[in-house]
Amino acid sequence: MNRAWMGLEKAPEGSLKNKIHGLGLKLLARVKPSEIFLKSISKEVTDVEITYPSSLNPRLVRRRLRHIAMRGAASHKGYFYGSVSLLPLTSAFTVLPLPNIPFFWVLFRTYSHWRALQGSEKLLQLVSDCPHAENLDIPNMKESESEIETGDSKHEVHKTRGSKWVLQPSKELEELLHNGDENDGLSKCAISKICKTFNLNKIDIIKFKHTM
Structure with a gap:
Protein backbone atom coordinates (compact mmCIF):
# COMPACT_ATOMS: atom_id res chain seq x y z
CA MET A 1 0.00 0.00 0.00
CA ASN A 2 2.84 2.40 0.82
CA ARG A 3 4.66 1.56 -2.41
CA ALA A 4 1.51 2.17 -4.42
CA TRP A 5 0.95 5.51 -2.67
CA MET A 6 4.53 6.62 -3.34
CA GLY A 7 4.07 5.68 -6.99
CA LEU A 8 1.00 7.91 -7.20
CA GLU A 9 2.86 10.74 -5.50
CA LYS A 10 5.70 10.61 -8.05
CA ALA A 11 3.36 10.49 -11.06
CA PRO A 12 3.70 13.32 -13.64
CA GLU A 13 1.62 16.45 -13.08
CA GLY A 14 -1.78 16.20 -14.75
CA SER A 15 -1.69 12.42 -15.17
CA LEU A 16 -4.45 10.12 -13.97
CA LYS A 17 -2.28 8.79 -11.17
CA ASN A 18 -1.47 12.34 -10.08
CA LYS A 19 -5.18 13.18 -9.95
CA ILE A 20 -5.83 10.04 -7.94
CA HIS A 21 -3.11 11.14 -5.52
CA GLY A 22 -4.81 14.53 -5.16
CA LEU A 23 -8.10 12.78 -4.42
CA GLY A 24 -6.36 10.69 -1.78
CA LEU A 25 -4.99 13.82 -0.10
CA LYS A 26 -8.50 15.27 0.06
CA LEU A 27 -9.80 12.08 1.64
CA LEU A 28 -6.97 12.08 4.19
CA ALA A 29 -7.78 15.69 5.07
CA ARG A 30 -11.24 14.53 6.17
CA VAL A 31 -9.87 12.18 8.83
CA VAL A 45 3.39 4.91 26.01
CA THR A 46 3.68 4.40 29.77
CA ASP A 47 2.13 7.61 31.15
CA VAL A 48 0.15 10.64 30.07
CA GLU A 49 0.41 14.31 31.06
CA ILE A 50 -2.70 16.49 30.66
CA THR A 51 -2.24 20.26 30.50
CA TYR A 52 -5.51 22.12 30.94
CA PRO A 53 -6.79 25.64 31.80
CA SER A 54 -6.35 26.31 35.50
CA SER A 55 -10.02 27.30 35.92
CA LEU A 56 -11.24 23.77 35.17
CA SER A 128 -8.10 4.28 34.75
CA ASP A 129 -5.12 2.77 36.58
CA CYS A 130 -6.38 4.14 39.94
CA PRO A 131 -10.00 2.95 40.35
CA HIS A 132 -10.59 5.04 43.50
CA ALA A 133 -9.29 8.33 42.08
CA GLU A 134 -12.75 9.38 40.88
CA ASN A 135 -13.90 9.65 44.49
CA LEU A 136 -10.95 11.75 45.61
CA ASP A 137 -10.70 15.53 45.66
CA ILE A 138 -7.39 15.78 43.82
CA PRO A 139 -6.50 19.39 44.74
CA ASN A 140 -6.78 18.53 48.45
CA MET A 141 -4.62 15.40 48.35
CA LYS A 142 -1.41 16.28 50.19
CA GLU A 143 0.37 13.13 49.11
CA SER A 144 -0.41 13.72 45.44
CA GLU A 145 0.60 17.36 45.09
CA SER A 146 3.92 18.77 44.03
CA GLU A 147 5.15 21.96 42.43
CA ILE A 148 7.49 22.40 39.49
CA GLU A 149 9.08 25.48 38.01
CA THR A 150 8.58 26.09 34.29
CA GLY A 151 10.33 29.27 33.15
CA ASP A 152 8.96 32.16 35.15
CA SER A 153 5.67 30.46 35.95
CA LYS A 154 4.79 27.97 38.66
CA HIS A 155 2.56 24.97 37.89
CA GLU A 156 0.91 22.75 40.43
CA VAL A 157 0.96 19.10 39.36
CA HIS A 158 -1.62 16.63 40.69
CA LYS A 159 -0.68 12.96 40.54
CA THR A 160 -2.14 10.08 42.49
CA ARG A 161 0.51 7.85 44.02
CA GLY A 162 1.26 4.92 41.71
CA SER A 163 -0.81 6.31 38.83
CA LYS A 164 0.31 6.84 35.23
CA TRP A 165 -1.45 10.14 34.59
CA VAL A 166 -0.47 13.68 35.55
CA LEU A 167 -2.88 16.63 35.66
CA GLN A 168 -1.08 19.91 35.14
CA PRO A 169 -3.15 23.13 35.33
CA SER A 170 -1.78 25.99 33.25
CA LYS A 171 -2.47 29.66 33.97
CA GLU A 172 -0.76 30.52 30.68
CA LEU A 173 -3.27 28.43 28.71
CA GLU A 174 -6.09 29.98 30.72
CA GLU A 175 -4.94 33.48 29.75
CA LEU A 176 -4.53 32.57 26.08
CA LEU A 177 -8.05 31.14 25.98
CA HIS A 178 -9.53 34.14 27.80
CA ASN A 179 -7.80 36.76 25.64
CA GLY A 180 -8.63 35.00 22.38
CA ASP A 181 -12.30 34.34 23.09
CA GLU A 182 -14.77 35.50 20.44
CA ASN A 183 -18.48 35.06 19.83
CA ASP A 184 -17.86 32.05 17.59
CA GLY A 185 -15.09 30.59 19.72
CA LEU A 186 -11.33 31.13 19.71
CA SER A 187 -9.81 33.50 17.17
CA LYS A 188 -7.25 32.15 14.68
CA CYS A 189 -4.63 34.35 16.30
CA ALA A 190 -5.28 32.78 19.72
CA ILE A 191 -5.18 29.29 18.22
CA SER A 192 -1.83 30.08 16.59
CA LYS A 193 -0.39 31.28 19.91
CA ILE A 194 -1.65 28.20 21.75
CA CYS A 195 -0.26 25.85 19.11
CA LYS A 196 3.11 27.61 19.16
CA THR A 197 3.29 27.64 22.96
CA PHE A 198 2.27 24.01 23.48
CA ASN A 199 3.75 22.56 20.25
CA LEU A 200 0.43 21.56 18.66
CA ASN A 201 -0.55 21.03 15.04
CA LYS A 202 -2.51 24.12 14.04
CA ILE A 203 -4.30 22.38 11.15
CA ASP A 204 -5.57 19.59 13.43
CA ILE A 205 -6.70 22.08 16.08
CA ILE A 206 -8.68 24.13 13.54
CA LYS A 207 -10.22 20.95 12.13
CA PHE A 208 -11.22 19.89 15.64
CA LYS A 209 -12.76 23.33 16.26
CA HIS A 210 -14.91 22.98 13.14
CA THR A 211 -16.21 19.61 14.34
CA MET A 212 -17.45 21.08 17.63
Whole structure:
Protein backbone atom coordinates (compact mmCIF):
# COMPACT_ATOMS: atom_id res chain seq x y z
CA MET A 1 0.00 0.00 0.00
CA ASN A 2 2.84 2.40 0.82
CA ARG A 3 4.66 1.56 -2.41
CA ALA A 4 1.51 2.17 -4.42
CA TRP A 5 0.95 5.51 -2.67
CA MET A 6 4.53 6.62 -3.34
CA GLY A 7 4.07 5.68 -6.99
CA LEU A 8 1.00 7.91 -7.20
CA GLU A 9 2.86 10.74 -5.50
CA LYS A 10 5.70 10.61 -8.05
CA ALA A 11 3.36 10.49 -11.06
CA PRO A 12 3.70 13.32 -13.64
CA GLU A 13 1.62 16.45 -13.08
CA GLY A 14 -1.78 16.20 -14.75
CA SER A 15 -1.69 12.42 -15.17
CA LEU A 16 -4.45 10.12 -13.97
CA LYS A 17 -2.28 8.79 -11.17
CA ASN A 18 -1.47 12.34 -10.08
CA LYS A 19 -5.18 13.18 -9.95
CA ILE A 20 -5.83 10.04 -7.94
CA HIS A 21 -3.11 11.14 -5.52
CA GLY A 22 -4.81 14.53 -5.16
CA LEU A 23 -8.10 12.78 -4.42
CA GLY A 24 -6.36 10.69 -1.78
CA LEU A 25 -4.99 13.82 -0.10
CA LYS A 26 -8.50 15.27 0.06
CA LEU A 27 -9.80 12.08 1.64
CA LEU A 28 -6.97 12.08 4.19
CA ALA A 29 -7.78 15.69 5.07
CA ARG A 30 -11.24 14.53 6.17
CA VAL A 31 -9.87 12.18 8.83
CA LYS A 32 -11.00 13.42 12.24
CA PRO A 33 -8.35 14.96 14.54
CA SER A 34 -9.55 12.71 17.38
CA GLU A 35 -8.61 9.68 15.29
CA ILE A 36 -5.15 11.11 14.60
CA PHE A 37 -4.74 11.74 18.34
CA LEU A 38 -5.74 8.20 19.32
CA LYS A 39 -3.50 6.68 16.63
CA SER A 40 -0.54 8.53 18.12
CA ILE A 41 -0.90 6.63 21.43
CA SER A 42 1.22 3.54 20.91
CA LYS A 43 1.62 0.57 23.22
CA GLU A 44 5.03 1.94 24.25
CA VAL A 45 3.39 4.91 26.01
CA THR A 46 3.68 4.40 29.77
CA ASP A 47 2.13 7.61 31.15
CA VAL A 48 0.15 10.64 30.07
CA GLU A 49 0.41 14.31 31.06
CA ILE A 50 -2.70 16.49 30.66
CA THR A 51 -2.24 20.26 30.50
CA TYR A 52 -5.51 22.12 30.94
CA PRO A 53 -6.79 25.64 31.80
CA SER A 54 -6.35 26.31 35.50
CA SER A 55 -10.02 27.30 35.92
CA LEU A 56 -11.24 23.77 35.17
CA ASN A 57 -11.80 21.10 37.80
CA PRO A 58 -9.09 18.41 37.43
CA ARG A 59 -11.63 15.65 38.11
CA LEU A 60 -13.74 16.93 35.23
CA VAL A 61 -10.69 16.95 32.95
CA ARG A 62 -9.84 13.34 33.76
CA ARG A 63 -13.44 12.21 33.29
CA ARG A 64 -13.52 13.95 29.93
CA LEU A 65 -10.34 12.15 28.88
CA ARG A 66 -11.84 8.83 29.93
CA HIS A 67 -14.96 9.66 27.92
CA ILE A 68 -12.82 10.33 24.82
CA ALA A 69 -11.05 6.99 25.29
CA MET A 70 -14.28 5.00 25.85
CA ARG A 71 -16.09 6.65 22.94
CA GLY A 72 -13.07 6.13 20.68
CA ALA A 73 -12.85 2.44 21.58
CA ALA A 74 -16.54 1.86 20.85
CA SER A 75 -16.67 3.79 17.56
CA HIS A 76 -13.39 2.59 16.07
CA LYS A 77 -14.17 -1.02 16.92
CA GLY A 78 -17.35 -0.74 14.87
CA TYR A 79 -15.58 1.04 12.01
CA PHE A 80 -12.79 -1.54 12.09
CA TYR A 81 -15.12 -4.51 11.65
CA GLY A 82 -17.06 -2.61 8.99
CA SER A 83 -13.87 -1.89 7.03
CA VAL A 84 -12.74 -5.51 7.31
CA SER A 85 -16.04 -6.68 5.85
CA LEU A 86 -15.49 -4.44 2.80
CA LEU A 87 -12.00 -5.77 2.00
CA PRO A 88 -13.18 -8.88 0.07
CA LEU A 89 -15.61 -6.76 -1.95
CA THR A 90 -13.08 -4.11 -2.93
CA SER A 91 -10.42 -6.72 -3.75
CA ALA A 92 -12.60 -7.75 -6.71
CA PHE A 93 -11.58 -4.49 -8.45
CA THR A 94 -8.07 -5.88 -9.02
CA VAL A 95 -9.23 -7.18 -12.42
CA LEU A 96 -9.39 -3.57 -13.67
CA PRO A 97 -6.30 -2.09 -15.41
CA LEU A 98 -6.32 0.93 -13.04
CA PRO A 99 -4.88 1.03 -9.51
CA ASN A 100 -7.32 -0.53 -7.07
CA ILE A 101 -7.95 2.70 -5.15
CA PRO A 102 -11.08 1.41 -3.32
CA PHE A 103 -9.14 -1.56 -1.94
CA PHE A 104 -6.15 0.53 -0.87
CA TRP A 105 -8.42 3.10 0.80
CA VAL A 106 -10.44 0.49 2.69
CA LEU A 107 -7.20 -1.25 3.67
CA PHE A 108 -5.79 2.02 4.97
CA ARG A 109 -8.99 2.79 6.88
CA THR A 110 -8.97 -0.71 8.38
CA TYR A 111 -5.42 -0.22 9.64
CA SER A 112 -6.19 3.32 10.81
CA HIS A 113 -9.25 2.25 12.82
CA TRP A 114 -7.28 -0.64 14.32
CA ARG A 115 -4.53 1.76 15.43
CA ALA A 116 -7.10 4.19 16.86
CA LEU A 117 -8.80 1.32 18.69
CA GLN A 118 -5.49 0.23 20.22
CA GLY A 119 -4.75 3.84 21.21
CA SER A 120 -8.19 4.23 22.80
CA GLU A 121 -7.75 1.10 24.88
CA LYS A 122 -4.25 2.17 25.92
CA LEU A 123 -5.44 5.65 26.91
CA LEU A 124 -8.33 4.18 28.90
CA GLN A 125 -5.88 1.90 30.69
CA LEU A 126 -3.58 4.81 31.54
CA VAL A 127 -6.28 7.10 32.95
CA SER A 128 -8.10 4.28 34.75
CA ASP A 129 -5.12 2.77 36.58
CA CYS A 130 -6.38 4.14 39.94
CA PRO A 131 -10.00 2.95 40.35
CA HIS A 132 -10.59 5.04 43.50
CA ALA A 133 -9.29 8.33 42.08
CA GLU A 134 -12.75 9.38 40.88
CA ASN A 135 -13.90 9.65 44.49
CA LEU A 136 -10.95 11.75 45.61
CA ASP A 137 -10.70 15.53 45.66
CA ILE A 138 -7.39 15.78 43.82
CA PRO A 139 -6.50 19.39 44.74
CA ASN A 140 -6.78 18.53 48.45
CA MET A 141 -4.62 15.40 48.35
CA LYS A 142 -1.41 16.28 50.19
CA GLU A 143 0.37 13.13 49.11
CA SER A 144 -0.41 13.72 45.44
CA GLU A 145 0.60 17.36 45.09
CA SER A 146 3.92 18.77 44.03
CA GLU A 147 5.15 21.96 42.43
CA ILE A 148 7.49 22.40 39.49
CA GLU A 149 9.08 25.48 38.01
CA THR A 150 8.58 26.09 34.29
CA GLY A 151 10.33 29.27 33.15
CA ASP A 152 8.96 32.16 35.15
CA SER A 153 5.67 30.46 35.95
CA LYS A 154 4.79 27.97 38.66
CA HIS A 155 2.56 24.97 37.89
CA GLU A 156 0.91 22.75 40.43
CA VAL A 157 0.96 19.10 39.36
CA HIS A 158 -1.62 16.63 40.69
CA LYS A 159 -0.68 12.96 40.54
CA THR A 160 -2.14 10.08 42.49
CA ARG A 161 0.51 7.85 44.02
CA GLY A 162 1.26 4.92 41.71
CA SER A 163 -0.81 6.31 38.83
CA LYS A 164 0.31 6.84 35.23
CA TRP A 165 -1.45 10.14 34.59
CA VAL A 166 -0.47 13.68 35.55
CA LEU A 167 -2.88 16.63 35.66
CA GLN A 168 -1.08 19.91 35.14
CA PRO A 169 -3.15 23.13 35.33
CA SER A 170 -1.78 25.99 33.25
CA LYS A 171 -2.47 29.66 33.97
CA GLU A 172 -0.76 30.52 30.68
CA LEU A 173 -3.27 28.43 28.71
CA GLU A 174 -6.09 29.98 30.72
CA GLU A 175 -4.94 33.48 29.75
CA LEU A 176 -4.53 32.57 26.08
CA LEU A 177 -8.05 31.14 25.98
CA HIS A 178 -9.53 34.14 27.80
CA ASN A 179 -7.80 36.76 25.64
CA GLY A 180 -8.63 35.00 22.38
CA ASP A 181 -12.30 34.34 23.09
CA GLU A 182 -14.77 35.50 20.44
CA ASN A 183 -18.48 35.06 19.83
CA ASP A 184 -17.86 32.05 17.59
CA GLY A 185 -15.09 30.59 19.72
CA LEU A 186 -11.33 31.13 19.71
CA SER A 187 -9.81 33.50 17.17
CA LYS A 188 -7.25 32.15 14.68
CA CYS A 189 -4.63 34.35 16.30
CA ALA A 190 -5.28 32.78 19.72
CA ILE A 191 -5.18 29.29 18.22
CA SER A 192 -1.83 30.08 16.59
CA LYS A 193 -0.39 31.28 19.91
CA ILE A 194 -1.65 28.20 21.75
CA CYS A 195 -0.26 25.85 19.11
CA LYS A 196 3.11 27.61 19.16
CA THR A 197 3.29 27.64 22.96
CA PHE A 198 2.27 24.01 23.48
CA ASN A 199 3.75 22.56 20.25
CA LEU A 200 0.43 21.56 18.66
CA ASN A 201 -0.55 21.03 15.04
CA LYS A 202 -2.51 24.12 14.04
CA ILE A 203 -4.30 22.38 11.15
CA ASP A 204 -5.57 19.59 13.43
CA ILE A 205 -6.70 22.08 16.08
CA ILE A 206 -8.68 24.13 13.54
CA LYS A 207 -10.22 20.95 12.13
CA PHE A 208 -11.22 19.89 15.64
CA LYS A 209 -12.76 23.33 16.26
CA HIS A 210 -14.91 22.98 13.14
CA THR A 211 -16.21 19.61 14.34
CA MET A 212 -17.45 21.08 17.63
